[in-house]
Amino acid sequence: MPAPIPVEQRERDRDALLDAAEGLFYARGIQVVGMDAVRAASGLSLKRIYQRFATKEDLVVAVLRRRDQRWRGDLAAYVERVPDAGERVLAVFDWLARWFARPDFRGCAWINAHGELGATSEAVLAEVREHKRAFRAQIAAWVDATGAPVAEPVFLLVEGAIVTAGITGEPESAGHARAAAATLLAAG
Known part of the structure; x- marks a missing residue:
C-alpha cells in the first residue's frame, strides 16, 4: 500500500x-x-x-471559484488604495485597462465559461451567476460610496468594456467606459 x-x-x-x-x-x-x-x-x-x-465540470467550477477570489481581490487591492470615492470608481477602469493590455487577456473567464457551458451545466451556470452577483455588489459598494445613484449603469459600463475588449482585442474600451462613468458620477 x-x-x-x-x-x-x-x-x-x-x-x-x-x-x-x-x-x-x-x-x-x-x-x-x-x-x-x-x-x-x-x-x-x-x-x-x-x-x-x-468530473471535468467539478474542476471548471473550482477554477472559476478560485479565479473569482483572486481576480476580485486584485481589483479591490488596486481600487481601495485610492482615497477619494469618485476616483476609486474610476480606478476600476484604470485597472481594467491594465488587464486588457496584457498579452494573455482573453476576455471574461466567466462569460467565456457561460458561452461554452452555461446552457448545459447547472454547476457552471451557478458559479458564473455567483461571480457576477458578487462583482456587481463590489462595484455597487464603490459607486454607492460616492452618493450617486448610478451603480447599475456603472456596472454595465464595466461589463461592456470587458466584453468589448475581449472581442476586439483592443484595451481602449476601458478609457471610453471610464469617461462615461465620470459623466454619470458628475451628473448623479
Whole structure:
C-alpha cells in the first residue's frame, strides 16, 4: 500500500492542477482542452486528478471559484488604495485597462465559461451567476460610496468594456467606459 500523501503535497498538487487547468481553459477554451492536456500541464496523473475532482465540470467550477477570489481581490487591492470615492470608481477602469493590455487577456473567464457551458451545466451556470452577483455588489459598494445613484449603469459600463475588449482585442474600451462613468458620477 502506498504511503499517504502529506497535506502540504496535496495542497501543492491542487494548486498545480488549478493553475494548469485555469491557464489552459482561459487560453484555449474549456471544451477544446482535454483532461490529458490538464494532466500533462499539471504533472499529475489522471487518477490523482479524478481523486480530487470527480468530473471535468467539478474542476471548471473550482477554477472559476478560485479565479473569482483572486481576480476580485486584485481589483479591490488596486481600487481601495485610492482615497477619494469618485476616483476609486474610476480606478476600476484604470485597472481594467491594465488587464486588457496584457498579452494573455482573453476576455471574461466567466462569460467565456457561460458561452461554452452555461446552457448545459447547472454547476457552471451557478458559479458564473455567483461571480457576477458578487462583482456587481463590489462595484455597487464603490459607486454607492460616492452618493450617486448610478451603480447599475456603472456596472454595465464595466461589463461592456470587458466584453468589448475581449472581442476586439483592443484595451481602449476601458478609457471610453471610464469617461462615461465620470459623466454619470458628475451628473448623479
